[in-house]
Amino acid sequence: MRENAPPKQLAFDLPIDPRYGREDFLVGPANEAAYGLIESWPDWPDTVLVLTGPSGSGKSHLASIWATRAHAWTVPAAEVTAGSVTHLVSNGALVIEDVDRAAGRDEAALFHLLNLARERRSPVLLTSGAGIDRLELATADLRSRLRLAPGVAILAPDDALLRAVIVKLFVDRQLVVDLSVVEALALRIDRSLGRAREVVAELDRDALGRGRRITRPLALAVLDRLGASVAGAEPEDED
Incomplete structure (x- = not known):
């Protein structure tokens, strides 16, 4: 046994809070289109925008930047229910995270939310880890509505x-x-x-x-x- 060996330390798996400020987002060719569209708000091409990209690509960071600017609420798509739709849209701006995880949940409620948001001209940013065409959604109307929404993808980083x-x-x-x-x-x-x-x-x-x-x-x-x-x-x- 070495006398000068460093002592073994306990490694605690403490979470590191991510920094989601605008100044913390690093822009490159992979994400500049997505960043530009977020920055262009409120001059969006539509009320609803879909942001796609793999896990860890920066979707939540961009969504947080936009939510700060638009004073939007943020809610996971899997938690959208029929009873929460009116309350959620009442804020005026909304981030719906992880639409790809909403398959098999209350898809009708999500469809109703998008319709109500469009009716009230409330901006909605949806994030998804997969392209809309790859989502296994049982509700045809919801799938169609998401396909019609303008979208931008975050690509693999250079x-x-x-x-x-x-x-x-x-x-x-x-x-x-x-x-x-x-x-x-x-x-x-x-x-x-x-x-x-x-x-x-x-x-x-x-x-x-x-x-x-x-x-x-x-x-x-x-x-x-x-x-x-x-x-x-x-x-x-x-x-």
Whole structure:
């Protein structure tokens, strides 16, 4: 047993509150169309707008930016019920999150909400993790209404945006890392902001548990454990 081995620390899985301010949103080719449309409000092409993108792509962040500007309420689509429609629309602006998770729930209530919002000219922003054509909705009228609504998609991030987001994720956790760590992650993880968030969180937990700073070898070891491609990985250093 090494006498100078660092003491083992307890790693508590504490949530890191995401920063959803306008100044915290990083714009790149993958999301500039979506960001531009959010920024163009109230000059939208329609009362209802659909924002799609994979998990962790920034849909909720953009929705929060718009909700602040429009003084909108935010509610998960799965929680929209017949008894809540009138109350929700009465606010004048509304964000409906995760329409892709509303399939099989009260689809009639969601359809009624969109009709009432259009009737009252109340703006509604809907988010979805999948394109409208891929949603398994049983209500034909709802599916048709969503297809007719203007939509904008957040695409997979390019290399520059992915690296910038990785840096921001470390900064949000008050972690200082070398550029080689950022490069190691950017070159090996799936091109997904959601995946970047998961890996940074795992690195934070691992480094805290070991009582050590985050290094490139440690990053490669964690990626290997998570199943990422780590060709050419080096043995973990001892600093």
